[in-house]
Amino acid sequence: MFDRMNRGLRNIGHRFIDRIWRLGSASRFFFYTLALSGESLRRFHLTVREIYFTGVLSLIIMLVSALFVGMVLGLQGYNTLQKYGSSDAIGVLVALSLVRELGPVVTALLFAGRAGTAITAEIGLMKATEQLSAMEMMAVNPIARVVAPRFWAGVISMPLLAALFSMMGVFGGYLVAVPLLGIDDGAFWSQMQASVDFREDIVNGVIKSFVFGIACTIIALFEGYDAPPTAEGVSRATTRTVVNSSLAVLGLDFVLTSFMIG
Amino acid sequence: MSDTIVEINNLSFAYNSRLLHKGINMRFPRGKVVAIMGGSGSGKTTLLRLIGGQLAPSEGEVRVDGRVVHQQSRDEVYRMRRKMGMLFQFGALFTDLSVFDNVAFPMREHTSLPESIIRDLVLLKLNAVGLRGARDLMPAELSGGMARRVALARTVALDPAIIMYDEPFAGLDPISMGVIVNLIRNLNDALGATSIVVTHDVHETFSFVDYVYFVSNGVVVAEGTPDDLRASEMPFVHQFVHGEADGPVPFHYAAPDYRQDMLRGVNV
Numbered sequence: 001m002f003d004r005m006n007r008g009l010r011n012i013g014h015r016f017i018d019r020i021w022r023l024g025s026a027s028r029f030f031f032y033t034l035a036l037s038g039e040s041l042r043r044f045h046l047t048v049r050e051i052y053f054t055g056v057l058s059l060i061i062m063l064v065s066a067l068f069v070g071m072v073l074g075l076q077g078y079n080t081l082q083k084y085g086s087s088d089a090i091g092v093l094v095a096l097s098l099v100r101e102l103g104p105v106v107t108a109l110l111f112a113g114r115a116g117t118a119i120t121a122e123i124g125l126m127k128a129t130e131q132l133s134a135m136e137m138m139a140v141n142p143i144a145r146v147v148a149p150r151f152w153a154g155v156i157s158m159p160l161l162a163a164l165f166s167m168m169g170v171f172g173g174y175l176v177a178v179p180l181l182g183i184d185d186g187a188f189w190s191q192m193q194a195s196v197d198f199r200e201d202i203v204n205g206v207i208k209s210f211v212f213g214i215a216c217t218i219i220a221l222f223e224g225y226d227a228p229p230t231a232e233g234v235s236r237a238t239t240r241t242v243v244n245s246s247l248a249v250l251g252l253d254f255v256l257t258s259f260m261i262g
Numbered sequence: 263m264s265d266t267i268v269e270i271n272n273l274s275f276a277y278n279s280r281l282l283h284k285g286i287n288m289r290f291p292r293g294k295v296v297a298i299m300g301g302s303g304s305g306k307t308t309l310l311r312l313i314g315g316q317l318a319p320s321e322g323e324v325r326v327d328g329r330v331v332h333q334q335s336r337d338e339v340y341r342m343r344r345k346m347g348m349l350f351q352f353g354a355l356f357t358d359l360s361v362f363d364n365v366a367f368p369m370r371e372h373t374s375l376p377e378s379i380i381r382d383l384v385l386l387k388l389n390a391v392g393l394r395g396a397r398d399l400m401p402a403e404l405s406g407g408m409a410r411r412v413a414l415a416r417t418v419a420l421d422p423a424i425i426m427y428d429e430p431f432a433g434l435d436p437i438s439m440g441v442i443v444n445l446i447r448n449l450n451d452a453l454g455a456t457s458i459v460v461t462h463d464v465h466e467t468f469s470f471v472d473y474v475y476f477v478s479n480g481v482v483v484a485e486g487t488p489d490d491l492r493a494s495e496m497p498f499v500h501q502f503v504h505g506e507a508d509g510p511v512p513f514h515y516a517a518p519d520y521r522q523d524m525l526r527g528v529n530v
Contacts, residue, residue: 126356126357129352129354129357130350130351130352130354131354131355131356131357133316133350133354134348134350134354134356136314136316136343137314137316137343137346137347137348138343138347138367138368138371139340139341139343139344139371139372140367140368140371140372141340145371
């Protein structure tokens, strides 16, 4: 009995220390990536290429999702607002929900699933097939040549994707509210214009998506770089990317929102 | 300038608290092709990584051009690696780049040569391995032997002084194997380089190398020219060279007594 308890406790302790250890490794990896970013900024075409893979190729899923999210917001918002006789405010509701919360958060979650997994699998497989070792032996630092361009591509892409997400979402809300539910066109746009504040709403949304961009990309890169060089190792790392990125995004969203509102 | 370009002195290396090498000594003279042979899992590839500075020894030292590798700063190690080339077991070609771009990669990273000169140099290297016509193919479109040759062209892209080969014959058909054997020898002599070949293919290796080290259980058990080793009466060398299933390297992994094991049954 005592033995089993002892073993259980030791197991918990071991896992806890392991997590802290990984967090430390990830932080070192993050700072190392920042320190070796000079080349990816000097040879910016390396970063542009990655922006195409992580950002441009994610556009379709982002825009289609945004359209549906906006349309659902329009329907749900109308349903609730009309009970209070303020269905004209639907434009404000759609815009604020998207710009402040749904835009950055849903974009980051989709980004983790679409681009984050691709980054982890690619880097993990590069490691498993010794491409990273080969690069090291060619006196090319893989952090500077492979990791840093992908990092900056993610950080640059995320706010742009979130902005496009919010824009498409507002358009989806408009499609439901104005042509379908008959809300006045002028009321929809003017109320939105009057109530959405540039500093409070839009800039805060951009700050959030920038932070999520850093978190999601560095998690995806670290998991790939740290993956055991086997099929199982890469598959587990890819799963961890989605799980850890999603949790990080939701956790960071709460922290950032409390600072922004407080 | 010393005659020896790479020296391994009294080197020990432990991996996950398992002692892989126990006091290894080796010399690699300039201009020679030297093989490191031994069974699978005897730490041959690890020796190449120790020479390249990707791992640090637990004890002893590796000297390249007279300088102790693990005592150098990261920048110095990277500078040293510019004089080295390494062919990985399965080529390790960059799968997102074409054959041409793979070979051009080290040139574009380390030189500021104009594209017209890089093109000429790449075609020169690809011609040397017989794959000038395959320049536009992607690595996924190459056979194992072709991928190895492209990787070899990339390895010698910057005319290295030391070329390391990790199992260059693994998984190749006899024709491709013959091609690689010729290329290793010819490239070494043409470039005036020193080659270190890690392998367990006895017959191919003995046909073209100048000197051989046999590694087993973390120590050098025999060394000499191929002729010396063919004539050797040492049990390990005899077993290895003649491919005998049992001998000093046992056929069975350490296990309890066979009879006892079978009689024990399943513990439910």
